[in-house]
Structure formats: C-alpha cells, structure tokens
Amino acid sequence: MNVLSIVGARPNFMKVAPLHRAFLSQPNTQSKIVHTGQHYDHLLSDIFIRQLDLPQPDHFLNALPGSPTQQMADMMHKFDAVLHAEQPDWVLVVGDVTSTLACARVAAQRGVRVAHVEAGLRSGDDRMPEEFNRIETDRIADVLFVTEQSGLDNLRREGISHEKVHFVGNVMIDSLVQYRQKATKLNTLTLLGVFPQQYVLITLHRPANVDTETGLEKLLQLIRGIAQHKTVLFPIHPRTRANLTQFGLMDRLVAIPGVRLLEPQGYLEFLNLMDNASLVITDSGGIQEETTYLNVPCLTFRHSTERPVTVDLGTNQLLDDLKPETALRKVKEILDGRVKTGQVPPLWDGQAAGRIARILTSL
Incomplete structure (x- = not known):
C-alpha cells in the first residue's frame, strides 16, 4: 500500500507525524509526505520537522502566495503532477485548510482514494472558509476518520454512509502524548x-x-x-x-x-x-x-x-x-480558582494513528 499524506499548515505536521510512523510500521506499506507550502516559513518548518522526528517532505509544491482560490488552483495543478508520478493507493488529508480540499479534489478526479482525518467537524458558521473545506472534503472522501461524537452525528445527518466512517480518536493528541x-x-x-x-x-x-x-x-x-x-x-x-x-x-x-x-x-x-x-x-x-x-x-x-x-x-x-x-x-x-472541571474525551489515548493505519491497510 502506498500512501501520500498532505501537509500545508503547521498544525498538519503534528497530525501527519504519528500517521507517517504508523504507516511505516505496517507490512508492505510505503508512506510519503507532500508539503504544499500553503503556510511556509523555512525556519519553523525545519523546527517542526526536526522536533516531530519527520523526514524532509518527499515533495514540496511551493504554492504561490495569494487568495485561497489562487493558492488552491496552484496547488491542484502542481499536485496533479505528483499524483501522476507517484500513483498512490491513498491520498490522506488532515484538517480543514486549503491544502486539504485542493489535494482531495485532485485525487478524486484522478480516481485515487481519499482518506480524511478529522472528518465530520462542523462549527455551523458558514462564514469560516474552513467550514466549506470540511464539508466538501467529507463529500469527496472514501473513508472518514472521526475524532469525537459530534463528527459521527454530523456525518450521519449529512447522509454520509456509515460504512465509510470510523471513530478512531485524535491524532493531534497522539503527538502530544508522545512528546x-x-x-x-x-x-x-x-x-x-x-x-x-x-x-x-x-x-x-x-x-x-x-x-x-x-x-x-x-x-x-x-x-x-x-x-x-x-x-x-x-x-x-x-x-x-x-x-x-x-x-x-x-x-x-x-x-x-x-x-x-x-x-x-x-x-x-x-x-x-x-x-x-x-x-x-x-x-x-x-x-x-x-x-x-x-x-x-x-x-x-x-x-x-x-x-x-x-x-x-x-x-x-x-x-x-x-x-x-x-x-x-x-x-x-x-x-481566582473557579475553573471548569474537564475530562479527556473517549479514544484520546495516543493510539489514533495506529487505528487509522490498520483500517487503511485492511481496506
């Protein structure tokens, strides 16, 4: 199995890092990372790569600065060439940034299966560009990995087949637990x-x-x-x-x-x-x-x-x-000490990436 994982903004690194390691632990699985360059700072990118024990991305798209529409068009054009060269089995996208939707769209157009990590999250605020990215990516995705109960409820309400949806926990917490x-x-x-x-x-x-x-x-x-x-x-x-x-x-x-x-x-x-x-x-x-x-x-x-x-x-x-x-x-x-008492949500246990890797391997 060959997987291309997409990073575009700094939070994506924290989510892809445990996934990359989990994929490499699976038999007969190749994992590569594509950095779109959506939010790119050379120094900070190097720090995140080093601190999260990631290799340098296999592909850097160097997305041109501009509006989200201009960036999306540039990413799609450049990522299409990567897909043609790599011929992956899966494109894995995380979160809700412009890179998420851009690469999911190109993969779907090329007939490559799409996995969306952090699927089903909804703010209900259509003014947020991230909300549009979440909804459209979930419509495209072949398999959807959910972090919390609200994600399951939202996808069910939107008519997404339950067979595509998996409640796996939170890969962001995987990195936090490890580091x-x-x-x-x-x-x-x-x-x-x-x-x-x-x-x-x-x-x-x-x-x-x-x-x-x-x-x-x-x-x-x-x-x-x-x-x-x-x-x-x-x-x-x-x-x-x-x-x-x-x-x-x-x-x-x-x-x-x-x-x-x-x-x-x-x-x-x-x-x-x-x-x-x-x-x-x-x-x-x-x-x-x-x-x-x-x-x-x-x-x-x-x-x-x-x-x-x-x-x-x-x-x-x-x-x-x-x-x-x-x-x-x-x-x-x-x-003054009047703080809200909280608890850790279900499956936020540092093992979400392993669950995702095993599910994709089984598919």
Missing part, C-alpha cells in the same frame, strides 16, 4: 523568566479577531487588564503582527507592562508553555483540544467551535465576542 515529556525537559520558561501557573498564554489570529482596528483595540484592552494580574505571553502570529503594524498599534502593545511578545514558537516550546499556563486564550482549533487533554483552562474567542467536545467534556469555554469587560470577568474567575 509531552520531551517538552517538559526544555528550559523555555527559564529563558523567558516566568514560572509555572504565573502567566497567561495568548494566541489569536483569525480575521474576525485581528483584521480590524476595532478588534485589535479590544485585544489590547483585554491584554492590559490581564497583565494587571499575571504575566502575559503572546506569541504573535504573522497575520496579527502585520495588522497591529498596519493600524499603528504595535508600539502601544509593546508598552504594556507585564507583556512578553514572542516570535511563533516551535511545537515543543509551545507545548511546554501550554502545559504550564494558568490560562490559555485562543481562537485556534487544535489548541482547544490540546488544553482539554492537558487540563488547562482555555477561553476561545469564537462564536462557535467545530470541536464541541472540548466544551462539553473538556476545559474549553467559548466567548462569542471579544468584549474586554466580559472577557476580563471570566479571566478573573479562572485566575
């Missing part, structure tokens, strides 16, 4: 001059939160309020940094006492920071899952989440608007 101990040995906190439970970790990048001056003004007000109680560690996403600069707000952010602005972190460094935070504030999907497993309080600034198990069972709470007054009240509750 958590290694991350704890890093001296990240020492280098930053902070102590466990004495800081709040913030990472925000979605357009609804950071693409307008009004949204960024609210963010600065929130950070200023939190910094009165705890040190704030803020690894700045390139999109967020660019918008802060564009609106002339970067100097004001830098001037807030108690705020440490960081460059984007490697996987192990960020895992270490999450594991020791008193609170994580985010708008990311994967961080909702990781904090749930780590039992770290998480506030997610979004109207909805495609990962409702992190709210229903986990430590995640949604705040549907970045209103500083409301958010600061919730932050104060958590920092």
Whole structure:
C-alpha cells in the first residue's frame, strides 16, 4: 500500500507525524509526505520537522502566495503532477485548510482514494472558509476518520454512509502524548523568566479577531487588564503582527507592562508553555483540544467551535465576542480558582494513528 499524506499548515505536521510512523510500521506499506507550502516559513518548518522526528517532505509544491482560490488552483495543478508520478493507493488529508480540499479534489478526479482525518467537524458558521473545506472534503472522501461524537452525528445527518466512517480518536493528541515529556525537559520558561501557573498564554489570529482596528483595540484592552494580574505571553502570529503594524498599534502593545511578545514558537516550546499556563486564550482549533487533554483552562474567542467536545467534556469555554469587560470577568474567575472541571474525551489515548493505519491497510 502506498500512501501520500498532505501537509500545508503547521498544525498538519503534528497530525501527519504519528500517521507517517504508523504507516511505516505496517507490512508492505510505503508512506510519503507532500508539503504544499500553503503556510511556509523555512525556519519553523525545519523546527517542526526536526522536533516531530519527520523526514524532509518527499515533495514540496511551493504554492504561490495569494487568495485561497489562487493558492488552491496552484496547488491542484502542481499536485496533479505528483499524483501522476507517484500513483498512490491513498491520498490522506488532515484538517480543514486549503491544502486539504485542493489535494482531495485532485485525487478524486484522478480516481485515487481519499482518506480524511478529522472528518465530520462542523462549527455551523458558514462564514469560516474552513467550514466549506470540511464539508466538501467529507463529500469527496472514501473513508472518514472521526475524532469525537459530534463528527459521527454530523456525518450521519449529512447522509454520509456509515460504512465509510470510523471513530478512531485524535491524532493531534497522539503527538502530544508522545512528546509531552520531551517538552517538559526544555528550559523555555527559564529563558523567558516566568514560572509555572504565573502567566497567561495568548494566541489569536483569525480575521474576525485581528483584521480590524476595532478588534485589535479590544485585544489590547483585554491584554492590559490581564497583565494587571499575571504575566502575559503572546506569541504573535504573522497575520496579527502585520495588522497591529498596519493600524499603528504595535508600539502601544509593546508598552504594556507585564507583556512578553514572542516570535511563533516551535511545537515543543509551545507545548511546554501550554502545559504550564494558568490560562490559555485562543481562537485556534487544535489548541482547544490540546488544553482539554492537558487540563488547562482555555477561553476561545469564537462564536462557535467545530470541536464541541472540548466544551462539553473538556476545559474549553467559548466567548462569542471579544468584549474586554466580559472577557476580563471570566479571566478573573479562572485566575481566582473557579475553573471548569474537564475530562479527556473517549479514544484520546495516543493510539489514533495506529487505528487509522490498520483500517487503511485492511481496506
């Protein structure tokens, strides 16, 4: 069996790494990795590859920058040539980025079977491009691997044949389980001059939160309020940094006492920071899952989440608007010890990739 696994954005590395190892452990199975270059930073890509014990990708598509439509067209054209050369049995796509749908479409057009990992997740928010990518990829996929009960419910409601669907757990948690101990040995906190439970970790990048001056003004007000109680560690996403600069707000952010602005972190460094935070504030999907497993309080600034198990069972709470007054009240509750009790969802046990590899081999 020959499998091509697709990575396009940094979270994809954490999901593909355990899958690549699981495929190689199966008899008569070849696993290759295609990096579309959708989000590409040479330094960070090398860090993720090294920290996750991955080989260099077998193919790098070097997708051209541009709108999602322009990137998708470029990826599809370049990936078509890869499929023609490799002739795989399966194309495996993870998550919901542009690369996910682009490569799934090309595979389907060439008659190559598609496996979708993290299938069935739905936010119910059609304004999110990721929602469209999820739905279309699930319609294309020949086999769908689900991380939580809501995924099973959504696919059943959408009429996807139950024979295609497999509840396997969460490959993102596979990487966390494997590398958590290694991350704890890093001296990240020492280098930053902070102590466990004495800081709040913030990472925000979605357009609804950071693409307008009004949204960024609210963010600065929130950070200023939190910094009165705890040190704030803020690894700045390139999109967020660019918008802060564009609106002339970067100097004001830098001037807030108690705020440490960081460059984007490697996987192990960020895992270490999450594991020791008193609170994580985010708008990311994967961080909702990781904090749930780590039992770290998480506030997610979004109207909805495609990962409702992190709210229903986990430590995640949604705040549907970045209103500083409301958010600061919730932050104060958590920092005062009134935290939500969470539990690890079913099958988030570090073994999801093995289940997926065995199922694909049997097919």
